[in-house]
Amino acid sequence: MGNQPIKMDTGNKVLLFIASLALLGTVLFLVSHLAGWLGGMQVSQPDTVSDERVAQRIAPIGQVVSGQVDSAEEAADLSPGDLYSNVCAACHDAGVSGAPIKDDTDEWSNRLNDKGLDTLFANSINGIGAMPARGGDSSLSDEQMRDVVAYMLDEAGVDHDYEGSDNGNGNGDTAAEDAAGGEEPVATTETGEAAAEEEAAAVAAIAVEDGDAERGQSRYNTCVACHGAQGQGTPVFPKLAGRDAEYIADKLVRYRAGETVGDQTALMAPNAANLSDEDIADLAVYVATFED
Secondary structure (H helix, E strand, O other), X not given: OOOOOOOOOHHHHHHHHHHHHHHHHHHHHHHHHHHHHHHHOXXXXXXXXXXXXXXXXXXXXXXXXXXXXXXXXXXXXXOHHHHHHHHHHHHHOOOHHHOOOOOOHHHHHHHHHXXXXXXXXXXXXXXXXXXXXXHHOOOOOHHHHHHHHHHXXXXXXXXXXXXXXXXXXXXXXXXXXXXXXXXXXXXXXXHHHHHHHHHHHHHHOOOHHHOOHHHHHHHHOOOHHHHOOXXXXXXXXXXXXXXXXXXXXXXXXXXXXXXXXXXXXXXXXXXXXXXXXXXXXXXXXXXOOOOO
16 A cells, blocks of 8 residues: 555645744744843943942952051050950960959059058059059050050959049159169179089070970960960960970070060969979970960
8 A cells, every 4th residue: 555645625725833932932922922032131431420320339448558556656646444354464364474364453453452542553553463563564654554454453343432544643754763762783794604614504404405395285274364365375374386395495484584684574484393304395296386
């Protein structure tokens, strides 16, 4: 049998024609919508006025200017609370070496009653116990130190008669001058050489190579409040990270001997006084592990 053509009656031809028209209409509809969508995607040319307005809106409010800063002038602009945070908080927030905690009402009340406000001021200016003069920041004035003491008393809720540096009576200046007590005697060359030899011998006695970092880490717990967990230091206390073991051992030996090493000697000397040679070696080795 040969292939015979499919015969379509009139009804089927009409249906096919309608279906073709419907398909064509659908295609035309989709094409028109696609053209409209593509037209909406065109990027308009930038508006110069609009760009200027955007630049003004996102411009920074202030500018950073770098340069040398006078520490005394900078400190003069700080409030007592700022001075406390920068200089005093490292010890008075945690009670390091017996320092009265800022908001300890009973402790501050007892000190004020026992010693009097003038003595508290003089101690802050001249130093007392483990606290160095002016908290270790020599740029602070007597008036600023009085203000900081008054601030701590206020934080502890202890009443006092001090009304601010404008009403200071100047006792701090007199106390500081009295504490100076005149010029220190100049050591003779012979005495200086003997002291240097004694110090060199004391440093040489420290067997740094035998130090134990694990024991040193335990000893370092008392140093964290001032020098930081990784020896990063604070605005007042120096950075230790990056120092070698010999440097640390040398400083600790000098502090232990009571030698004046720097502004923090009054704080460091009592802490180093009871360290053995082994303790110093352990601390030196541990601190030397801090990366700069």
